[in-house]
Amino acid sequence: MMEETHNLNANAQAVLDVLRASEMHPTALEVYRLVKQQRPRIGLATVYRILHQLAEQGRIKELGRDADCCRYDARTTRHDHGICTQCGALLDIPVEIALPLETLQAAAQAAGIELGSHEVRLYGRCTTCQNANKT
Amino acid sequence: MMEETHNLNANAQAVLDVLRASEMHPTALEVYRLVKQQRPRIGLATVYRILHQLAEQGRIKELGRDADCCRYDARTTRHDHGICTQCGALLDIPVEIALPLETLQAAAQAAGIELGSHEVRLYGRCTTCQNANKT
DNA sequence: CGTAGAAATGAGAATGATTATCATTTTCAG
DNA sequence: CTGAAAATGATAATCATTCTCATTTCTACG
Numbered sequence: 288m289m290e291e292t293h294n295l296n297a298n299a300q301a302v303l304d305v306l307r308a309s310e311m312h313p314t315a316l317e318v319y320r321l322v323k324q325q326r327p328r329i330g331l332a333t334v335y336r337i338l339h340q341l342a343e344q345g346r347i348k349e350l351g352r353d354a355d356c357c358r359y360d361a362r363t364t365r366h367d368h369g370i371c372t373q374c375g376a377l378l379d380i381p382v383e384i385a386l387p388l389e390t391l392q393a394a395a396q397a398a399g400i401e402l403g404s405h406e407v408r409l410y411g412r413c414t415t416c417q418n419a420n421k422t
Numbered sequence: 423m424m425e426e427t428h429n430l431n432a433n434a435q436a437v438l439d440v441l442r443a444s445e446m447h448p449t450a451l452e453v454y455r456l457v458k459q460q461r462p463r464i465g466l467a468t469v470y471r472i473l474h475q476l477a478e479q480g481r482i483k484e485l486g487r488d489a490d491c492c493r494y495d496a497r498t499t500r501h502d503h504g505i506c507t508q509c510g511a512l513l514d515i516p517v518e519i520a521l522p523l524e525t526l527q528a529a530a531q532a533a534g535i536e537l538g539s540h541e542v543r544l545y546g547r548c549t550t551c552q553n554a555n556k557t
Numbered sequence: 558c559g560t561a562g563a564a565a566t567g568a569g570a571a572t573g574a575t576t577a578t579c580a581t582t583t584t585c586a587g
Numbered sequence: 588c589t590g591a592a593a594a595t596g597a598t599a600a601t602c603a604t605t606c607t608c609a610t611t612t613c614t615a616c617g
């Protein structure tokens with residue numbers, strides 16, 4: 288099983304293997320502990336470096352951290368958000384995206400979640416960042 | 423303008439006012455700095471305490487932090503997530519929730535975002551937490 | 558009023574995830 | 588080999604958030 292193992296070194300490959308083998312979503316520390324079983328000399332910093340590389344290459348995804356700190360919103364009515372993948376800005380989306388409740392219920396049930404609220408998130412670059420660096 | 427100011431003390435009211443007045447989504451530190459202009463003796467810890475209280479009361483919402491650390495996923499195909507509001511578990515939602523691209527495009531445009539990817543998030547308690555404490 | 562006990566506050570330390578630093582090791586073209 | 592460049596890992600630094608605890612402010616109630 289070497290799939291798209293092209294240009295990965297042993298450490299990166301070990302990290303990717305751990306991630307592929309795992310059913311849940313491990314944290315960086317958990318990945319570190321697991322990888323350490325195969326490569327005891329690896330350091331936490333290296334794991335973080337590799338995780339970022341793999342994410343950049345699109346081989347894995349980083350989840351659960353949209354900005355480096357929490358943001359607050361006084362609008363408590365439901366509305367969706369746009370998140371800038373570059374600067375982390377959090378934008379309200381004025382036009383609400385309607386999702387049929389039955390679809391949501393079904394999905395929640397499939398995931399084993401007691402549905403509370405929901406949110407649609409759009410990821411991309413905000414206008415400021417688009418203007419800042421025209422790639 | 424006292425609206426639903428019932429049982430809020432001066433500090434909490436000041437925090438809520440700042441949040442209501444602000445167009446963007448301030449971080450805790452930004453809220454602290456702004457509130458300090460009105461109440462110079464307030465401390466950062468108090469701002470955090472008040473923010474959590476207000477969120478608990480549903481007067482504001484906390485955004486951008488789903489767990490206390492980042493989680494990784496080797497599945498890079500698009501799929502949605504369920505997030506446990508109690509333990510922070512991140513669950514894949516196997517049945518993808520289809521959103522019409524045109525709707526997304528329109529919403530992204532309205533928010534001024536160059537649409538990259540999107541995700542639907544369902545918030546609620548996971549099965550483990552439901553069993554753990556039957557409220 | 559006066560005061561005791563409770564609740565709120567704020568300064569600063571502690572925590573925990575992540576990032577930066579930097580000396581050392583590994584890789585590798587020539 | 589050999590020396591430059593890249594990767595590594597131990598450790599310190601950073602940053603948001605939470606905790607601690609001594610002090611202050613409230614709030615009945617006598």
